[in-house]
Amino acid sequence: xxxxxxxxxxxxxxxxxxxxxxxxxxxxxxxxxxxxxxxxxxxxxxxxxxxxxxxxxxxxxxxxxxxxxxxxxxxxxxxxxxxxxxxxxxxxxxxxxxxxxxxxxxxxxxxxxxxxxxxxxxxxxxxxxxxxxxxxxxxxxxxxxxxxxxxxxxxxxxxxxxxxxxxxxxxxxxxxxxxxxxxxxxxxxxxxxxxxxxxxxxxxxxxxxxxxxxxxxxxxxxxxxxxxxxxxxxxxxxxxxxxxxxxxxxxxxxxxxxxxxxxxxxxxxxxxxxxxxxxxxxxxxxxxxxxxxxxxxxxxxxxxxxxxxxxxxxxxxxxxxxxxxxxxxxxxxxxxxxxxxxxxxxxxxxxxxxxxxxxxxxxxxxxxxxxxxxxxxxxxxxxxxxxxxxxxxxxxxxxxxxxxxxxxxxxxxxxxxxxxxxxxxxxxxxxxxxxxxxxxxxxxxxxxxxxxxxxxxxxxxxxxxxxxxxxxxxxxxxxxxxxxxxxxxxxxxxxxxxxxxxxxxxxxx
Numbered sequence: 001x002x003x004x005x006x007x008x009x010x011x012x013x014x015x016x017x018x019x020x021x022x023x024x025x026x027x028x029x030x031x032x033x034x035x036x037x038x039x040x041x042x043x044x045x046x047x048x049x050x051x052x053x054x055x056x057x058x059x060x061x062x063x064x065x066x067x068x069x070x071x072x073x074x075x076x077x078x079x080x081x082x083x084x085x086x087x088x089x090x091x092x093x094x095x096x097x098x099x100x101x102x103x104x105x106x107x108x109x110x111x112x113x114x115x116x117x118x119x120x121x122x123x124x125x126x127x128x129x130x131x132x133x134x135x136x137x138x139x140x141x142x143x144x145x146x147x148x149x150x151x152x153x154x155x156x157x158x159x160x161x162x163x164x165x166x167x168x169x170x171x172x173x174x175x176x177x178x179x180x181x182x183x184x185x186x187x188x189x190x191x192x193x194x195x196x197x198x199x200x201x202x203x204x205x206x207x208x209x210x211x212x213x214x215x216x217x218x219x220x221x222x223x224x225x226x227x228x229x230x231x232x233x234x235x236x237x238x239x240x241x242x243x244x245x246x247x248x249x250x251x252x253x254x255x256x257x258x259x260x261x262x263x264x265x266x267x268x269x270x271x272x273x274x275x276x277x278x279x280x281x282x283x284x285x286x287x288x289x290x291x292x293x294x295x296x297x298x299x300x301x302x303x304x305x306x307x308x309x310x311x312x313x314x315x316x317x318x319x320x321x322x323x324x325x326x327x328x329x330x331x332x333x334x335x336x337x338x339x340x341x342x343x344x345x346x347x348x349x350x351x352x353x354x355x356x357x358x359x360x361x362x363x364x365x366x367x368x369x370x371x372x373x374x375x376x377x378x379x380x381x382x383x384x385x386x387x388x389x390x391x392x393x394x395x396x397x398x399x400x401x402x403x404x405x406x407x408x409x410x411x412x413x414x415x416x417x418x419x420x421x422x423x424x425x426x427x428x429x430x431x432x433x434x435x436x437x438x439x440x441x442x443x444x445x446x447x448x449x450x451x452x453x454x455x456x457x458x459x460x461x462x463x464x465x466x467x468x469x470x471x472x473x474x475x476x477x478x479x480x481x482x483x484x485x486x487x488x489x490x491x492x493x494x495x496x497x498x499x500x501x502x503x504x505x506x507x508x509x
Contacts, residue, residue, distance in 0.1 A: 180414055183337040198249065200239040200256055208232045208239060211259050213266070218259075221270050226252040246316035246323070251277050285312035292325065296332070296354050307381045313361040324361075327415055328354050334411035335404075344403045351383065352390025352408040359392075371395050413492070435487050440479060440495075445471075457494040458483070464501045472497045 127138055134141070202208055212219045212232060223230055228243040230252060239256060243249040254277040259265050262273075289308030292315075317324040335353030339346050359373025366373060375392035383391075390405040394412045433451045436458050440449025445466035451458050460479065467475070476497045483493055 176410075179338055179341050180410070182341075183334050184414060186337055198241055198253060199235075200241065200253060202237050202239055202260065204237070207260055210262075210265050211239075211256065217267060218265055218270050221267050222252065222255065222274075225271070225274050226255065228252040230256075246318055247281075247313070250316055251281065254280070282309070285309045285315075288312035288315050292354075296350060298351070303381055307377075310358065310361045310377060311355075314357070317360050319357070319360065322416070324357050328357050330415040331356055331408065331411040334414050335407045338407045338410060339404065342403060342407070344407065345386070348384075348386050348390050348402075348404040349407055351387045352404055353411050355383075355387075356391045356394050356408050356412060369395075369397070371397050432487060436483065436493070439482050439486070443475060443479065445475075453494075456492065457496055460495070460497045462497060462499050464499050467499060469499060472499055 131138055131141070136144075211222075219230060219232070222228075226243075227245070227248050228241050228251075231240040231242070241249055241252045241256070243252065251274065255270070255273050258273045258277065259270065262269055286305050286308045289310065289312030292311050293303065293308065314325040314328060315323070319327070332350055332353035335349040336346055339349035355378060356374065357370060358377050359368075359370035359375075362377075363370040363373055371392045371394065375388055378388045378391060386402060386404065389400075389402055390408050393400050393405045394409040396409075400406050400409065433455050436451040436455060437449050440446060440458050440460045443460075445462050447461050447463045449458060449460045458479070460475070462472070462475070476495045479497075480493075480495045483495070487493075
């Protein structure tokens, strides 16, 4: 329809255009244009008819196709309805079968309930008959059974605890040994033994005569004021200073070095130089103590000069030949290495180990035990309870309450027990060995006692006919108590009591 209107409109426009053109040119007449317009209208009409015919054919085709689609859809719906109907029938059948099964299960449950009730009734009757026959009530029987179970469980628990405690006892010794061995292996510094004497090298022997003075007056005055043994004639070009007191030995050494630089030496010069060295030493003690504390790396802590002076004096103290500051450094390092294995407070380990012998700086002046003095000094200068406790309890003056304190004690034993760590004269060593063996042999039933491991173990063999196994523990405890009371010894002494039975027989043909 739209096409026909468009064709007609185009024909009219063409006619009008032609008319206008004819008016301008004058070539065509009005009839001719009318004829052309009619031809075009006829042509447009034909084209419109053709379009109408094509549209009608397509419309019919679509109607036919739609009808076919409707037929197929109806058939499909019918098939689906048939399937749904069959499914419904199946569901109905299944529900019927399920109802039958549920009824059967209910019947069986009822039978089981009745059987349980009957069984329970029989059990009650049986329990009553058993109680009448035994003569006790059910509650009493239950309590007896529970009591038996409890006693068995307690016994089993005790046995397991004993086995576990024994396992832990064996394991802790192995672990502790491995930790100590590892710490010793990691520490490769030489021992902290302080030599009794030191040697001053002199460029010329004639300088020694200048220091000795007329009639040995300077030498005698030096030995009197420094309280050291000074030997000039033992070796050429050398002066030997000997003293157990490291402070006095240091004063003697520094005084002689200053006198060697003097042109003339008399008694007044000796006195003046000794006083000069003593004043310098006071300053040196503070500097030494400050350097030691700085090496400990105690962050955020400052101390007065009096504390640094006390720490510096440890540089000039010795015990069993060990230099105290070197020994304290060893104990601090050993304690830190052991503490790192156990994840404890390493700062407390470090402070407790480095300062555990702090009291030895003044114990020879005050007279109190050095561990108690350590406690008093550390409390005075603001250390915490844990740090003080770790430092001063290494000799068991009070019961040890922290792991850090126990590690300080172990570190002290390791440092003191290292081979060559402490000096001891042969005479004292032999006296101690003999005293140990005499104590062991003095008890009845002992066949032979002898000290081994450089006096660190007393091994006692007993007569098996005189003593039983039950007597060995008491004997070891008694011997250890007497040794602790009467013998002076470094570290620990192990008392090992051995009772051995041997029976031999022969087979003859």
